[in-house]
Amino acid sequence: MAEHVILFAGPMGAGKSTAIRSLSEIEVVATEAGNSDRESVDKPTTTVALDYGEITLGDDEKVRLYGIPGQRRFDFMWEILKDRAVGMVLLINNDSPDPLLQLREFLDYFADLYSRGGIVVAVTRSDIARTPKLAEYSAAIAAHTPDMIIPVFSVDARNTEQMRTTLITLILNVETRAAIIGAETLKND
Template identity: 55%
Template sequence: MAEHVILVVGPMGAGKTTAISALSDIDTIRTEAVNTERDVVDKATTTVALDYGEIELSPNEKIRLYGVPGQKRFDFMWSILKQRAVGMIVLVKNDAEDPVGDLVAFFDEFREIHERGGVVVGITHSDLAPRPTTYEYQQIVAERYPSALAPVFTVDPRSRDQLVVMLSVLAANVDSRAMFLAR
């Protein structure tokens, strides 16, 4: 069976832990701890190391999903997973202070993944903040990362169906690129 490592990245509160548990066929592994930054995002707990889940997208394709915490002080985790990942889901919290800045920060941080593999953007919390629109994000990505084929979705991380669509597009893009690079 083909196996792909996909990272789920994004700022605190974007919906990474929610998305991985909604998607995963197995009980997810979580490492929540008391949130010491309630002034930044008011959640009781936050992910200190990572989330892990697995999904069989098709009978011959297994995806290993790693949720990577948004706080900069856990940077060392990112570099290990970065090397193994073929693609990433960037979740952007639309009601954050600077969601476009968040997208740019994660695209910059994980540049090597979208340069060699695939990326999709999932805009969350758009029920609470309708703007920026997907069109605005598409423009930013096209301007700043012209070599990234990066579809932008509005997604609610509590909806498995929406996530599966987004993940399937990512997996197909990863496979297409791998085939192209192998020629």
């Protein structure tokens, strides 16, 4: 059985824990604590170490879903989990004060994940804030990291089908890139 480790990253309140809960076939392991930064995001709890879930795609692919804390003060967990991952779903909440800045910051921090696997951007809360539009996210990616081709989706993290489409797109991206790299390696040998 093929296995993939996928990271769910993004700022606090973007929907990482919710996305994993909507996808996981097992009970999600969560490390929630009281949110001491209610000025930034008004929610009662926040992830302080990780969220963990699993989903099986088809008959032979298990995907391990790891959600990382959104706050930089827990970035030691980012490093620990990033090393195992082959891809990342980057969730950005459209109603944050500067979602395009957050997008660029996360892409910079996790650029190595793109080079060894893939990244998909999932924009949440577009029903609350209509801008920026998806085209603006794509333009920001192209301007900031022109060597990266990253799909951008508008999602409701509670919607299993939307999150499944996002995840499958990422897995296909990772597998396609791995096949291309493998073919190039064989050709050069």
